[in-house]
Amino acid sequence: MLERIRNAFQILSRDADVERALKEVQRALIASDVDVRLVADLVKEIKGAEIPKGVPKSRYVMKLLYDRLVDILGGHKRPFPVVPQRILLLGLYGSGKTTTAAKLGHWLQKRGLDVILVAADTHRPAAYDQLKQLAERANLKFFGIPGEKDPVRVVEEALKQKADVYIVDTAGRTTLDEDLVDEVKRIRDVLIPEKTLLVIPADMGQSAGREAERFAREVGIDGVIVTKMDGSGKGGGALSACAAAGVPVYFIGTGEHIKDFEEFDAAKFVSRLLGVPDIEKLAELAEETEINVEDILEGEYDINKFYAQIKATREMGPIDKVLEMLGIRSVPKELKKMTEEKFKKYDAIYKSMTKYERAHPEVLQDPSRIKRIARGSGTSEEDVHEFLRDYKRSEKLVKKLRKKGSRKQLERMLASGRLPIPK
Ligand code: GDP
Ligand code: MG
Secondary structure (H helix, E strand, O other): OHHHHHHHHHHHHHHOOHHHHHHHHHHHHHHOOOOHHHHHHHHHHHHOOOOOOOOOHHHHHHHHHHHHHHHHOOOOOOOOOOOOEEEEEEOOOOOOHHHHHHHHHHHHHHOOOOEEEEEEOOOOHHHHHHHHHHHHHHOOEEEOOOOOOOHHHHHHHHOOOOOOEEEEEEOOOOOOOHHHHHHHHHHHHHHOOOEEEEEEEHHHOOHHHHHHHHHHHHOOOOEEEEEOOOOOOOHHHHHHHHHHOOOOEEEEEOOOOOOOEEEOOHHHHHHHHOOOOOHHHHHHHHHHHOOOHHHHHOOOOOHHHHHHHHHHHHHHOOHHHHHHHOOOOOOOHHHHOOOHHHHHHHHHHHHHOOHHHHHOHHHHHOHHHHHHHHHHHOOOHHHHHHHHHHHHHHHHHHHHHHHOOOHHHHHHHHHOOOOOOOO
């Protein structure tokens, strides 16, 4: 879906060929399992739109397309409340409930809440261990009673534990049958959740809408979390079907790792799909790994900042993912891959520099300084040169980022219908 829609935007911006671009969008949406009627309506509406005088048609169509895609996928986000609460997770077998319990717990913990995960899937013996391990890895509280068969008793006991947020992981079934409905209702009667969330995998495509409706009717839900957005080409269908069913999608899961989880906002999602840099997401990721984006995007760039970046890269891994969100495809390889060995070297080199040198890298052209740093850090002069080359490349990249403009500018562009087009 992504490539095709991007391609459609290129057709619009390059050839101003509205007809062909709409065909491409149509194909992309249908391939992503979006309801054909929705797609037909979108195309009809855009074809029939009256173009205001003085606005180039292709530009106007881009803006319309952007707006309509955002609508179809669910409109603007409903922020998930960051408050003490009890959350009940429901879903069919294998939908990603247990993984999501940990992801959501981590997300709320990052926002200052004390979270406990509750193992109320008493059907699968392995479920207890799975949730316990995830809780340990994410540094979250955990409660479960090994061997207990009654989920209601687990929940009763769990509520005696002290925490701000209780996230209750439940058992799934292969279908929403009477047995599952009954179990959910019994759990709900003791838990009295503020939020009951249905977990649905993206690969269900548009049948996600029907499933959400059924759960809503049978047991009542407050919203949906769509998992496995990374591995499915049908995410568009799942998101649009939930929107059509009137059920808010609060979060999406985008991988197996605990951090592969984000609040869902259709506007942001579409912007990214079209290649508009997503500064907010970068800021969020950075917050969790302690790089200060403001710092990187503003003020003088120096070796201290470079060092902070490589440290963060080492902690968060694939910075290329982050940079791609900013529309930068060719990520310098030194940022992509910070091996442990290289980091140790760079760490030593950094520590052998004086405060003045770190803030004024230009003085490091002096060979005697290079020699001193190499000796002090137990590395070679070539290593120090490599460090400086990487620093230079990183500095260039940051300048590029700055040129890409701030969030405010992007918002202004979107508001005026001047979408920045990815190259
Ligand atoms: P449950 O039966 O509903 O509790 O599902 P689990 O949480 O055990 O997840 C089932 C499988 O899906 C596991 O292998 C998870 O690692 C995987 N999974 C869950 N969420 C995601 C996601 O967002 N992306 C990917 N790629 N895999 C996921
Ligand atoms: Mg489970």
